[in-house]
Amino acid sequence: MSEDLNQVEVKSFEIGDKVTGQVTKVEEKQVLVNLQDSKLDGIIPISELSSLHIEKASDVVSEGDSLELEVLKVEEDALILSKRKVDAEKAWDHLEKKFHDGDIFETEVKDVVKGGLVVDLGVRGFVPASLVEPFFVEDFSDYKGRKLTFKIVELDKEKNRLILSHRAVVEAEKGKQKQNRLESLQVGQVIDGVVQRITDFGAFVDIGGIDGLVHISQLSYDHVDKPTDVVQEGQNVKVKVLNVDRDNERISLSIKETLPGPWSNISERAPKGSELTGTVKRLVSYGAFVEVLPGVEGLVHISQIAHKHIGTPHEVLKEGQEVKVKVLDVNEQDQRLSLSIKELLEKDVEENLDFVLPEESKGFQLGEVIGDKLKNLKK
Known part of the structure; x- marks a missing residue:
C-alpha cells in the first residue's frame, strides 16, 4: 500500500520541478535526500552535484545539508535530482550582471588543466593560460587552491561558456597605478628607480609602475660610449625628473643631475x-x-x-x-x-717643447731669443 502511495506521489512531480531536500546519506557516487514535506526519497548522481568534475560526493555535500534541487527524471518510486542545474541557473543571472558591469571578484582556483585554470562559480569557469598573468608561466601546478581576482571576458549561457581573466585585472591595476604615478610626478623631483632596459641611446628606469628614459647624455658627467659602461639592468639608481609628457606618457630622467657635479669641491x-x-x-x-x-x-x-x-x-x-x-x-x-x-x-x-711655429714666425732675430733667455735667468 505504501509503495502504491509512493508511486502516486512520485507521479505528481514533473521534470523541471524545483524541490528542497535534506541529505540523508552520502555514498561515493551518489547522494540520497529526503524531500521536504514528503516521504519521498530522491537521488542525486555525483555528476549532478557540481559543475566541476569531482571524485567523491563527500567533497561537495554532507549529511544533514539542505539542498535546492531540480527534478531530472521521474522513476517508479524515486526522483532523480540535480543540484548542479539549480546552482547554474542562479549563477548565470549573477554572472551576467558581473559581466555587463565589468566587476572584479575573487575566487579560488579549483583545478589546473591542460591549457589553463578552472574555477567554480556555480558554473564551470575557464581561465586560458594566456589570460592568467601578464607574463609567461611555464608551470601552473602551484596555482591550485590559490585565490585570485578575476574579470569575466566572455559569457555565453547557451553554450555554457564562461571565460575569465586574471591578467586583465592585473593590467588594469597597473594602468591605474601608472596614471596616478604620472599625475604625481613633478619636474625637479629626485626619486629612486630600477634600471629595466638598456638601449644604445640610454636606459629605461622603472620609477614605480612607469618607465622613464635616461638619455645617454644624462647618465654621467663623463663622456659615455655605451650605457652599459655606466649602468646595468636591475641596478637601483637615483634619478631626477627633467620632463613629464602626460599626454604621451613620456618621462625624461637624469642620473647625472643627482651626482656631485664636476665642479663640486x-x-x-x-x-x-x-x-x-x-x-x-x-x-x-x-x-x-x-x-x-x-x-x-x-x-x-x-x-x-x-x-x-x-x-x-x-x-x-x-x-x-x-x-x-x-x-x-x-x-x-x-x-x-x-x-x-x-x-x-x-x-x-x-x-x-714641441711647439709648432708657422713659417712667418721663423724669421726671428738671434738677439730676441737670447734676450728672452736672459729675462728668464734674471727671474
Whole structure:
C-alpha cells in the first residue's frame, strides 16, 4: 500500500520541478535526500552535484545539508535530482550582471588543466593560460587552491561558456597605478628607480609602475660610449625628473643631475698653485680651454701660453694635445679656472717643447731669443 502511495506521489512531480531536500546519506557516487514535506526519497548522481568534475560526493555535500534541487527524471518510486542545474541557473543571472558591469571578484582556483585554470562559480569557469598573468608561466601546478581576482571576458549561457581573466585585472591595476604615478610626478623631483632596459641611446628606469628614459647624455658627467659602461639592468639608481609628457606618457630622467657635479669641491681637487695634466679641448683667439678633470675645463689665456709673444694659440697648441698647467685662480661658484702653461715652462728651456711655429714666425732675430733667455735667468 505504501509503495502504491509512493508511486502516486512520485507521479505528481514533473521534470523541471524545483524541490528542497535534506541529505540523508552520502555514498561515493551518489547522494540520497529526503524531500521536504514528503516521504519521498530522491537521488542525486555525483555528476549532478557540481559543475566541476569531482571524485567523491563527500567533497561537495554532507549529511544533514539542505539542498535546492531540480527534478531530472521521474522513476517508479524515486526522483532523480540535480543540484548542479539549480546552482547554474542562479549563477548565470549573477554572472551576467558581473559581466555587463565589468566587476572584479575573487575566487579560488579549483583545478589546473591542460591549457589553463578552472574555477567554480556555480558554473564551470575557464581561465586560458594566456589570460592568467601578464607574463609567461611555464608551470601552473602551484596555482591550485590559490585565490585570485578575476574579470569575466566572455559569457555565453547557451553554450555554457564562461571565460575569465586574471591578467586583465592585473593590467588594469597597473594602468591605474601608472596614471596616478604620472599625475604625481613633478619636474625637479629626485626619486629612486630600477634600471629595466638598456638601449644604445640610454636606459629605461622603472620609477614605480612607469618607465622613464635616461638619455645617454644624462647618465654621467663623463663622456659615455655605451650605457652599459655606466649602468646595468636591475641596478637601483637615483634619478631626477627633467620632463613629464602626460599626454604621451613620456618621462625624461637624469642620473647625472643627482651626482656631485664636476665642479663640486673643485677648490680642493684643483687648488690654487697646483700642477695638473690636461687636454686641450678648444682653441680660441684669446686662449685655450684645457680639460683638467672630467667635465672641468679651465682657460689658459693667450698671455699664459708661452714666454714669447704669440699671435694666436694655434701657433703653439693643437686640440687634443696633452699639456701641463698650473692653477692660477679657482672660482667654484662661477665654475671658472684660470690656468697657465707658461708658469711651468720657467723650469725648462722653452725650445725643447714641441711647439709648432708657422713659417712667418721663423724669421726671428738671434738677439730676441737670447734676450728672452736672459729675462728668464734674471727671474
